[in-house]
Amino acid sequence: MRIPQRIHQFEDLGSRVVSALVLAFVGLTAVRVGGVVFAAVVSVAAAAMAWEAGRMHWPGSGPFPPAVVALLPATGLFLLLLLDDPLIGLLVVVAGTAVCVGRPSLRIMLPVLAVILTGFFGLAGLRSGHGVTPAFFLVFAVIAADVGGYAAGRLFGGPKFWVQVSPNKTWAGMLGGWVLAGCLGAGFWLAGYTTVLAIPSALLFAIVAQAGDLAESAVKRRAGVKDGSWLIPGHGGFIDRFDGLVFAGCLVLVLDRAGMAVIPGFG
Numbered sequence: 001m002r003i004p005q006r007i008h009q010f011e012d013l014g015s016r017v018v019s020a021l022v023l024a025f026v027g028l029t030a031v032r033v034g035g036v037v038f039a040a041v042v043s044v045a046a047a048a049m050a051w052e053a054g055r056m057h058w059p060g061s062g063p064f065p066p067a068v069v070a071l072l073p074a075t076g077l078f079l080l081l082l083l084d085d086p087l088i089g090l091l092v093v094v095a096g097t098a099v100c101v102g103r104p105s106l107r108i109m110l111p112v113l114a115v116i117l118t119g120f121f122g123l124a125g126l127r128s129g130h131g132v133t134p135a136f137f138l139v140f141a142v143i144a145a146d147v148g149g150y151a152a153g154r155l156f157g158g159p160k161f162w163v164q165v166s167p168n169k170t171w172a173g174m175l176g177g178w179v180l181a182g183c184l185g186a187g188f189w190l191a192g193y194t195t196v197l198a199i200p201s202a203l204l205f206a207i208v209a210q211a212g213d214l215a216e217s218a219v220k221r222r223a224g225v226k227d228g229s230w231l232i233p234g235h236g237g238f239i240d241r242f243d244g245l246v247f248a249g250c251l252v253l254v255l256d257r258a259g260m261a262v263i264p265g266f267g
Helices: 003-010 013-033 035-057 064-083 086-100 103-130 132-156 171-190 198-223 243-257
Strands: 160-162 166-170
Touching (some): 013 035, 035 103, 132 166, 132 171, 132 198
């Protein structure tokens, strides 16, 4: 199919752009302000993602079980930010989930909640420990991977990347995300914010974000749902929108705790 014939595949672009602009404004403002504002925003996002994960694994159960589980990462995240200790927050999640969730769902919900919690804590640590610019860089790298993948995948199509997990993702989309993320890294370097190492750093975050998107697709496929929810028009749910960012945050936390440069070139 030629590119002009693929333009109709962008019919949802309007709602996607509006939703993305609202999310970007709220998220970037929270990153810029930091402190309690940032903690509140990421905790609400974590709770929304947990609620969506609960809905996937308790279909027809009503609002109670998902609502209870939604409180776990929010509570744990606040403890993480307050005590600067990921172990305490993770223990809250493990204990709370074990009480609220039946054994079959426990195997899925525990890792999902742990990743959500760890990822947002990693983002909070990046903002508080390394400053605004590296946090912006990470967020923009993940956005670039998503936008580049969406545009290239819709325009060029072609061979699928991993049909069994995500039937719509193509190699063109994956490569498009890498290219745009690399361009972002080059832009930060040329603007004088960092060194040339920003380019491979942006590529790494793009790849990790795409891995997070695939992991989330696998969870949804197991639950038999297409989207986490309807909360974000054009995008699905919070878990659909922030899966890549959460995985990137996990990588940041691992690098930081290992004493390695979180984002080389930024110090």
